[in-house]
Every structure is written in C-alpha cells, then in structure tokens.
Amino acid sequence: MATDLTPKSESSPETAEVAIDVKNLRVKYGEREILHGINFEIKAGETLVILGGSGSGKSTLLRTLVGLELPSSGELWIRGQNFGALSEEKRDEIRKKVGMSFQGGALFGSLSVGDNVALPLREHTRLDESTIEIVVRLKLDQVGLSGFENYMPAQLSGGMKKRAAIARALAMDPEILFFDEPSAGLDPIIAAGLDELILKLKKAFRMTIVVVTHELASAYLIADRMILLDKGVIVANGTVAELRASQQPRVRQFLDRVPEPEISEELDYLQMLTGETPPLRR
Amino acid sequence: MPLTASIGEATINGLAYIGGLARLTGGAASAVFIEPLRGRQFRFSRAVHQAMAIGVEALPIVSLISFFVGTILALQGAYELRTLGALQLVASAVAISMTRELGPLMTAIVIIGRSGSSFAAEIGTMKVNEEIDALETMALEPVNFLVAPKFLAMILMAPLLTTWADFMGVLGGALFGVSNAGFTLGTYFTATLKALVLRDIVTGLIKSVMFGIVITAVGCQEGFLTGLGSEQVGRSTTSAVVKSIFLVVIVDLIFTAIFYFTAPR
Numbered sequence: 166m167a168t169d170l171t172p173k174s175e176s177s178p179e180t181a182e183v184a185i186d187v188k189n190l191r192v193k194y195g196e197r198e199i200l201h202g203i204n205f206e207i208k209a210g211e212t213l214v215i216l217g218g219s220g221s222g223k224s225t226l227l228r229t230l231v232g233l234e235l236p237s238s239g240e241l242w243i244r245g246q247n248f249g250a251l252s253e254e255k256r257d258e259i260r261k262k263v264g265m266s267f268q269g270g271a272l273f274g275s276l277s278v279g280d281n282v283a284l285p286l287r288e289h290t291r292l293d294e295s296t297i298e299i300v301v302r303l304k305l306d307q308v309g310l311s312g313f314e315n316y317m318p319a320q321l322s323g324g325m326k327k328r329a330a331i332a333r334a335l336a337m338d339p340e341i342l343f344f345d346e347p348s349a350g351l352d353p354i355i356a357a358g359l360d361e362l363i364l365k366l367k368k369a370f371r372m373t374i375v376v377v378t379h380e381l382a383s384a385y386l387i388a389d390r391m392i393l394l395d396k397g398v399i400v401a402n403g404t405v406a407e408l409r410a411s412q413q414p415r416v417r418q419f420l421d422r423v424p425e426p427e428i429s430e431e432l433d434y435l436q437m438l439t440g441e442t443p444p445l446r447r
Numbered sequence: 448m449p450l451t452a453s454i455g456e457a458t459i460n461g462l463a464y465i466g467g468l469a470r471l472t473g474g475a476a477s478a479v480f481i482e483p484l485r486g487r488q489f490r491f492s493r494a495v496h497q498a499m500a501i502g503v504e505a506l507p508i509v510s511l512i513s514f515f516v517g518t519i520l521a522l523q524g525a526y527e528l529r530t531l532g533a534l535q536l537v538a539s540a541v542a543i544s545m546t547r548e549l550g551p552l553m554t555a556i557v558i559i560g561r562s563g564s565s566f567a568a569e570i571g572t573m574k575v576n577e578e579i580d581a582l583e584t585m586a587l588e589p590v591n592f593l594v595a596p597k598f599l600a601m602i603l604m605a606p607l608l609t610t611w612a613d614f615m616g617v618l619g620g621a622l623f624g625v626s627n628a629g630f631t632l633g634t635y636f637t638a639t640l641k642a643l644v645l646r647d648i649v650t651g652l653i654k655s656v657m658f659g660i661v662i663t664a665v666g667c668q669e670g671f672l673t674g675l676g677s678e679q680v681g682r683s684t685t686s687a688v689v690k691s692i693f694l695v696v697i698v699d700l701i702f703t704a705i706f707y708f709t710a711p712r
Contacts, residue, residue, distance in 0.1 A: 231584050232583070258586075260585065261585075263584070267580065269577060271581040273581075274572070274578070285586075288587055
C-alpha cells in the first residue's frame, strides 16, 4: 500500500520537522481580504487545532491549506515545497498525500460508502479490485464502520457520515489529515467518539492533523497546539496550557465563552465580525 | 445605472458566460480526446452510464414526440399543398422539414428537459454538499471527472437520437399520407427517399451535435455556478433549461444560415 515506512530520521531534515509552513499568507475573496498576513508552522506528527469565531477566517484558512483557495500573497509550504509555485501536476501529487474531512462529510451521494472510500484508490492507483476491497474494509474498520460498505450515504446518520468521510480521507494513507468542524451538529456522545477516533489516528499513524473547530472541549482533548484566529489574524499560538493561561482579552473572551455586547446596528455587526470599517458610515 | 451601462454590463456578462462555456467544453473535449494520448486514461464506463441516461432512456419520449411532429408537419403541409393540387409532395415536405430542422430541434428540446436539467441539478447538489470541493482535494479534477463523460455520451447520443427522431417523424407523416393522401406505406417511403439528399440529413446531424455540446456545457456550467442552499439548485436547474433553449435556437440560426450560404447552387 502507500504507507511510507521509512523511519523519520532517514527523510530530509525539513520534511521530518515541518509539515506545513505558512508565511505571510493573505487571502482575498474578490476585493475583500479575509486573512491578513498569517504566519505559523505545523511540525510533522503534530495536531494543531485552529480556533476562531464566525467570520474569523478559519474556514478560509483551512481551504487555503488544502489548496482549494489560492493566496493573494504569501507562501504556503507543504512537505517542503512551495505549493503556489508548483505545476498543477505536482500539486495533485501533494493532494494525494493529504486527506480532508469536510463538515458535512461531502460523501458522493450517488456512490455507496464502499465506493466512496474506494474512489481515490480506483482513480489514482493500479490496485486490482480484490485488493481495493480489502483496503476499503480495513479503512472502514479503522473508523468503526465495519460492514457498512454497501450502505448509501443517505442511509447513514450524521456521525456515521463523518466516519465514512474520514475513512475516505484515509484511503490513500495520507501524511496530513484536515478536519473541518468534525463535531458540528453531533451530540456530545458521538462527538466524543470522533475525538477518540482522532486520537487513535494520531497515536497509530503519527499523522500530522489539522482541525478547525470551535468546540473547546474537543480542542483541549486532541490538540498539541492551538491557534486562535480573530478577524483574519492570529491572536494566539501555543500549547493548550499556554492558551488556557493566556491573559489576552480576545483569548479569554473566546475560551471563557463571554458573549459580545448586544449590537443592533447592521454595520456595527459587520465590523465586529470582520474587523473592517464598512464603506458606508453615516 | 444609465441604460448604456446596463446594456454594456449585460453584454460583457453574456460574453463572459459564453467564454465560460467554451472553456468548459474545451476542458471536456481535451479530457476525452487529447489526454488519453498523453497516457491519462479516460474512464469509458462513466460515459456509458451517461449514454444510457441521455440516449436510451429518452427513446420512448423522443419516439412519441417525433411521430406526432411528423403527423403535424404532414397536416400543415397538406393544408396548403392540396390547394395547389400537389398533395403528393407532402412526403417530401415532411422528410425535408424533419431531417433539416425539426428532428434536431425537437430532440434537443427533449434532451434539454431531461438531461440539461439533470446535469445542472446533479452538479448543483454536489456543489452545495461540498462534493466538488472533495473531488478537488482528492486530486480528481471535476471537469475530467464529471463533465467529460457527459460530453462524450452526448456527442454520440444526440445524433443517434436525432436519426431515430427523423425516422419516427417520417413514420408520423406516413400516418397522414397513407390515410388521407393516397399513399401506401411503400410509396410514401419511396417518395421520402427520393426527396432526401444526403446534405439534408448531414446538416441536421451536425446541428444535433452542436446542440448537444451547448446543452452539456450550459447544464454543467449552471451546476458549477450554483450558490449555497438547496433553493439555489432549483434556480440553477431552471436557468440551465431556459439558457439552453435560448442558446440552442441561436446556434440553430447560425448553422442554418451557414448551410444556406454554403449550399451548392
């Protein structure tokens, strides 16, 4: 299979140390800049949780990290390569080594669970069908969905869809795994089950894991380090302990769940969310 | 906004839309014809599945519609022809009208209603569910994966369906011809074949391929442009059907004019 079994010390120093390096990243949607100069790095084997409220830009950051958005300036280095400077083919090579689990699962509704997990294998490898079947069973087993190969996504519950999506993301044995709001819409018990799964993946495969979430309980449990995004900038970057001890007002407000003061003016609300001065102020 | 600016903006948006369609078609055509030469395999199984949906499943309705259109053509033609005492020309009238114009056009309308809308709905729903994003993160280019099979299936099925429609149209005309114009089935078909020139049939088939390309491009384009939320999928589907009908008629005009002006004297 595609698992890389070389011990970490034999790979080149850069890739053994830093999985993702973000330098001065700026991302725009049209005219609006969402991320204003983001800088951080993720070490190989580390689990990073990106926290942030609505409008903080964390979804944009995640989309940029997986290559769905292109930065307007700045650099994104993945596995020691500058993603923005690569040809489309080289980018595809990196995409095959990265797995992403979307917020709603994003399973292909017309394919069964088994076919969903098998899809990247069928498209990117020359494995024969019987081997693919074995891999699919393995991956579904790893996420606790043994025997669900022939179910259609519409027949699964929310938690099961997420697990199936994780199985699909794991199909090509990725080195880096991204999660977009894994606990969103799940009850606490199911969400805890997913946290367990992430921890299991972390321990078993030593993957680099990046999770975007606003569920603090999950974050504390799974994170090695956390980043807090606010209005498109990083306001905190450190271990769980460091952030919990931080006295910065925005960090405390987020971690202590202090609500914003009531805002009734639309323009004020927009400004609070995005940090920008709206163009039309009386 | 002043009127001139509105017109200008609408024109630019329209041209940008056509440009988007051209890019999509180019990408699909490249995936089907050029990429396999570079070693990137094209999955025919997906195209076969699409061909079943576009072509085979449309046969019953295309048959019925074309048959009735043929009868209608015969009735309308006979209405004038009998005053000229030329009722026996009804066979050639039906044959030429069907093969040159109504076969391709009516078939295109059916394909728009069945396949154009379904492409938009399918891709639009995928967009709303982030499935298109998922494809991209798995290094599966959405145009290659989703559009190219539809494109190949369409350029094969559209002319085949049109040919069948032409035949059913002639049969529909024969219904009138045999019952009211003094033909037998045999003499009707002889008269039909005598009237038809290869050019009639070929121009019709070329048009049908062009219609098929437009329908695929518009359906898929509307799907990809779907906004977020399930009501947007309904909007995209409607938009795909309306824009397809409009563009098919424009393409019809263009090609009919081309065929007219390039006709041998």
